Amino acid sequence: xxxxxFREGYTESLVTSRNFAVVSIDGRGSNGRGWNYRSAIYGAxxxxxxxxxIQAIRQMMKKYPFLDDRRLFVFGWSxxxxxxxxxxxxxxxxxxxxxxxxxxxxxxxFYDATYTERYxxxxxxxAYDAGDIATNVSNFKKTRLLLIHGMYDxxxxxxxxxxxxxxxxRNNIGFDLxxxxxxxxxxxxxxxxxxxxxxxxxxxxxxxxxx
Numbered sequence: 001x002x003x004x005x006f007r008e009g010y011t012e013s014l015v016t017s018r019n020f021a022v023v024s025i026d027g028r029g030s031n032g033r034g035w036n037y038r039s040a041i042y043g044a045x046x047x048x049x050x051x052x053x054i055q056a057i058r059q060m061m062k063k064y065p066f067l068d069d070r071r072l073f074v075f076g077w078s079x080x081x082x083x084x085x086x087x088x089x090x091x092x093x094x095x096x097x098x099x100x101x102x103x104x105x106x107x108x109x110f111y112d113a114t115y116t117e118r119y120x121x122x123x124x125x126x127a128y129d130a131g132d133i134a135t136n137v138s139n140f141k142k143t144r145l146l147l148i149h150g151m152y153d154x155x156x157x158x159x160x161x162x163x164x165x166x167x168x169x170r171n172n173i174g175f176d177l178x179x180x181x182x183x184x185x186x187x188x189x190x191x192x193x194x195x196x197x198x199x200x201x202x203x204x205x206x207x208x209x210x211x
Contacts, residue, residue: 073098078104
């Protein structure tokens with residue numbers, strides 16, 4: 001959750017060392033604002049929480065003129081990777097100049113049942129498909145994409161990125177993929193491999209939103 005306290009984590013260190021501003025937003029679905037606010041995503045993952053992120057960023061860009069909208073990107077891991085992809089897809093074309101999606105869930109139909117049913121309940125197929133990152137990928141023709149996913153990931157299986165990749169290729173959209181080895185993303189990060197790739201990818205940009 002966002003707070004008034006100073007916090008430094010992996011994402012913050014990576015981007016601030018390159019003169020980035022980092023924005024974290026508690027949209028609908030997050031804690032701290034009552035049950036109605038938190039339960040807004042029940043049965044509807046990938047809907048209002050994505051809209052809130054985009055609208056908050058748009059408001060910040062208007063409020064703080066020193067933020068350059070020509071150099072805006074989004075980064076997220078796991079659920080954040082899912083959200084980062086959807087934000088790039090749902091925002092106006094080329095709103096985000098690049099997106100870095102790490103181990104994204106493509107569709108919660110294929111994710112861990114215990115987690116998914118806690119949030120989706122008895123939702124029908126249409127509710128799942130509404131949050132499918134492979135449904136509408138056309139914005140990635142103008143937004144660069146770095147997709148990072150360890151093939152040995154035992155939480156978000158590589159199947160999710162495979163579905164995403166299939167949609168991108170079907171639409172003749174170029175993207176960057178990392179890694180090709182059979183290891184988990186946690187190893188790549190601890191070894192500095194992914195951080196080096198991300199650092200190279202974001203060189204020259206000046207603001208990031210982290211999910």
